[in-house]
Amino acid sequence: MPERTAVVLAGGRSTRFGDEDKAVADLAGRPMIRRVVDRLTPVVDAVVVNCRAAQRGAIATALDDVAVTVSFAEDDYPDEGPMAGMATGLRAVEGEYAFVVACDMPFVDSGFVGYLFDRAAGHDAAVPRPEQWFETTHAVYRAAAMAEACEAALAEGEERIVAPLFDLEFVVVDADEVRDHGTPHTFENCNTPEDFVDAARRLEEGS
Numbered sequence: 001m002p003e004r005t006a007v008v009l010a011g012g013r014s015t016r017f018g019d020e021d022k023a024v025a026d027l028a029g030r031p032m033i034r035r036v037v038d039r040l041t042p043v044v045d046a047v048v049v050n051c052r053a054a055q056r057g058a059i060a061t062a063l064d065d066v067a068v069t070v071s072f073a074e075d076d077y078p079d080e081g082p083m084a085g086m087a088t089g090l091r092a093v094e095g096e097y098a099f100v101v102a103c104d105m106p107f108v109d110s111g112f113v114g115y116l117f118d119r120a121a122g123h124d125a126a127v128p129r130p131e132q133w134f135e136t137t138h139a140v141y142r143a144a145a146m147a148e149a150c151e152a153a154l155a156e157g158e159e160r161i162v163a164p165l166f167d168l169e170f171v172v173v174d175a176d177e178v179r180d181h182g183t184p185h186t187f188e189n190c191n192t193p194e195d196f197v198d199a200a201r202r203l204e205e206g207s
């Protein structure tokens with residue numbers, strides 16, 4: 001059974017990006033989701049991709065021959081938001097803990113992800129708070145507990161993605177820890193074509 005899984009959220013519509021699905025859009029020579037998964041393979045032994053059924057073929061092609069086992073958790077209903085996607089992805093996790101990450105975080109720092117797994121041990125979650133907000137789509141969760149908390153929040157009509165946290169016994173990874181164990185751009189996400197141009201330039205420069 002995998003001990004450390006990554007759940008990659010990719011079920012959004014990329015409306016700020018344009019007509020293309022940003023998950024598989026080219027980012028400095030590789031589909032963005034491939035960049036995210038390649039960065040995580042040193043610290044996870046399985047990947048679950050949450051997406052809509054129609055996205056699956058292109059994402060599977062993008063992830064062809066990555067270094068870990070990849071499986072898919074398709075949305076039963078599309079467009080129910082990232083919290084629903086998170087629940088669907090986490091329900092498909094076989095091990096105890098999973099790092100949840102959005103498909104648009106191509107600078108994700110594997111060393112810091114390993115640190116989040118270590119911090120989550122014995123708790124329901126380790127959630128970074130580098131500034132004011134919790135980075136809920138860049139956090140490690142006890143998969144079953146977070147899936148249940150998301151489902152409960154959704155059933156109450158709650159849309160805020162922080163809401164499920166308050167059902168969990170979780171560790172906050174604060175700004176000092178982020179500084180000591182991570183890199184600031186690990187949380188950066190790419191939404192627009194301009195974001196892609198900027199990220200591609202920096203990735204090509206090796207930053």
Ligand SMILES: Nc1nc2c(ncn2[C@@H]2O[C@H](COP(=O)(O)OP(=O)(O)OP(=O)(O)O)[C@@H](O)[C@H]2O)c(=O)[nH]1
Nearest residue numbers: 009010011012013014015016079080081085102103
């Ligand atoms: N399953 C699922 N995932 C979603 C949904 N909305 C967003 N996500 C995912 O949540 C993460 C963060 O969402 P956004 O950055 O807003 O991405 P997006 O919704 O595709 O892009 P925009 O349409 O520009 O907001 C991304 O990884 C998305 O794929 C949804 O309705 N269902």
Ligand SMILES: [Mg+2]
Nearest residue numbers: 012013014015
């Ligand atoms: Mg969105």
